[in-house]
Amino acid sequence: MKQFRVLATAFAAALLVAACGGGGDGDQSPAVKYASVVSFGDSLSDAGTYSVGPIKASGGGMFTVNGIASASAVGADPVPSYNWAQLVSAAAIGKTSCAARTGGFGVVESVVAGCTNYAQGGARVVDPKGVGNPVGVGFTAGPLTEPVVTQIANYLADGGSFAGTELVTVLGGANDLFGQTDKLKADATAAGGAALATSLVTQLVAGAPPANQLAAQAFIGGAIQTEAVKTTATPTSIITAAVTAAATHAAMNGYTNTAVANAATIAQTAGAAAIAAGNTYLATTGAANAMTGMAVAATALANSVKSMITSGAKHVVVVNIPDVSQTPMAMATIVYNTDGSIKDNSQQQLVLALTSQFNTTLQTALEVSPGVAVPGVVFVDAFAENRRQLANKAHYALTNVKDVACNLTSPVNVLATAGKADGSSLVCNAGNLIAGDTSHYLFADNVHPTPYGHKLLAQYVTKALVIAGWL
Known part of the structure; x- marks a missing residue:
């Protein structure tokens, strides 16, 4: 060849x-x-x-x-x-x-x-x-x-x-993509953490007598918040803090919290709720916010280019983002089945969507009509060329x-x-x-x-x- x-x-x-x-x-x-x-x-x-x-x-x-x-x-x-x-x-x-x-x-x-x-x-x-x-x-x-x-x-x-x-x-634009994915992960983790806390409190409070449930809720919730803000906090440490708080509150107030005996089941249920909430956020609100963020960044970059043209520049070459979804970083997020088939490539596909959103917004903003760039601008599609190299x-x-x-x-x-x-x-x-x-x-x-x-x-x-x- x-x-x-x-x-x-x-x-x-x-x-x-x-x-x-x-x-x-x-x-x-x-x-x-x-x-x-x-x-x-x-x-x-x-x-x-x-x-x-x-x-x-x-x-x-x-x-x-x-x-x-x-x-x-x-x-x-x-x-x-x-x-x-x-x-x-x-x-x-x-x-x-x-x-x-x-x-x-x-x-x-x-x-x-x-x-x-x-x-x-x-x-x-x-x-x-x-x-x-x-x-x-x-x-x-x-x-x-x-x-x-x-x-x-x-x-x-x-x-x-x-x-x-x-x-x-x-x-x-590539670093804006990394910023959006970092924020997305942080926000998804927060959504999962909130679901974890809600599930723990709900399950543990249900084990207390009705008369003690309101106070137990505040006590267990406080313990979760105290643990969660620590830099060393983990889902396991938060679950332990919640169960311990439920048992402590029961002992302090002379009742038995029946849910404490089912701590393992409670932890499993709460963990599943956290994962589900995090994934839901990633796929819905979080992804939508990230896409918007990329469009905003691309528009800002296009406006900067137009400002240069207005100020007197006559030759501005604008190169879009190469295919970040095919980088070793993005490819490493793919989860494979034992037979080598793809089990989950949602993170890689999100990176592709964010890259495309930025590139499409940028190109459109720098065109006076489809395929015709603003005078003084040459738009170079590095994304397409990068994919040809990979293929x-x-x-x-x-x-x-x-x-x-x-x-x-x-x-x-x-x-x-x-x-x-x-x-x-x-x-x-x-x-x-x-x-x-x-x-x-x-x-x-x-x-x-x-x-x-x-x-x-x-x-x-x-x-x-x-x-x-x-x-």
């Missing part, structure tokens, strides 16, 4: 584009001459915001395989680990972009002169509390996660402008589209990701990869592409720009 060839280096990309964009008079320069390439977004476009302090010392700084891959490995790619936005920059102006602001992980944020890539790992569209940032604005103990709207404001504050001479790249890996010279190239349990990766053995590729490099040749893997970690994956995306975006007459 004919393999899909990618560009060997960023500058080879620039040469190829020049060859495609030049005219018949022998001029091989790009069709549009840009003064700069300005990028906004998240970890997929981040050119090294966190290449500081302990992260830099660990050989990291970007969310992929950092540094130069070993040229000795069969099929290895001995080029720097540029991401797609940097490669597009090389194609447009002949040099890769660099992080406009650096900091975080204990290092105060600073402006880097001459750099115009404002994307930051963990960033959302509007919410400053991005992935790994529980505080929001001004957080430097971990990732900065300044949202896209702030990145744009920072670009203007740093002296930038939308004069029409710059190529702007925008890719965001036909050989065509793209991909050797693995399921596993991760980085050894996420290596000491350096665990340390740099706050003890999380399933952390990101932020400090992944040639020294902590899994065994074997990973040069043509698609995924560096559970959600981020390898340098090869970035090249595939860069070439796809570059092709769209050439077709639009922008390169």
Whole structure:
């Protein structure tokens, strides 16, 4: 099968584009001459915001395989680990972009002169509390996660402008998806916890004499609340607290609570009620709220793009979210039967629905009519291209589209990701990869592409720009 060839280096990309964009008079320069390439977004476009302090010392700084891959490995790619936005920059102006602001992980944020890539790992569209940032604005103990709207404001504050001479790249939304799923899980857990408490109280109070039931209800409910707020609380500890409270109240008031003797049955019934309530919330109210949240984020991103156009930008390339539902992270949520058939893939399907909601809303908001983008915008469907890669890996010279190239349990990766053995590729490099040749893997970690994956995306975006007459 004919393999899909990618560009060997960023500058080879620039040469190829020049060859495609030049005219018949022998001029091989790009069709549009840009003064700069300005990028906004998240970890997929981040050119090294966190290449500081302990992260830099660990050989990291970007969310992929950092540094130069070993040229000795069969099929290895001995080029720097540029991401797609940097490669597009090389194609447009002949040099890769660099992080406009650096900091975080204990290092105060600073402006880097001459750099115009404002994307930051963990960033959302509007919410400053991005992935790994529980505080929001001004957080430097971990990732900065300044949202896209702030990145744009920072670009203007740093002296930038939308004069029409710059190529702007925008890719965001995946972290909003993670935020929605995190909230969904928390809210579903809360719904399950409320059902657990209600079931426990109802069953235990029924074992007390009618005259004591109201007081017992308050006593048992109080014990449940006291236990539930503890950081060490578990369903088992809450059940134990409730049963103990029922027995204690009975002893204190001189009666026998007959339900206490059936504690095991009560626990089973309450647990089932909690699971049912949590699942119901996930499938109904929670899912609907998450879908709305993704639509709101996509609309906000579209409005930011339109604002740039209104301010004078003439060339904004907007890339939608790749298929997050096919990442190792999402695929790991699928539950299989013993025969290998799928038993439950509801979580993966929810991720797909949220991704599609964002992408559809974003594209629709950036169109003046179906299939016709707002003037000044090129919309790139990375989602569709990503699915083609997954369905036909050989065509793209991909050797693995399921596993991760980085050894996420290596000491350096665990340390740099706050003890999380399933952390990101932020400090992944040639020294902590899994065994074997990973040069043509698609995924560096559970959600981020390898340098090869970035090249595939860069070439796809570059092709769209050439077709639009922008390169």
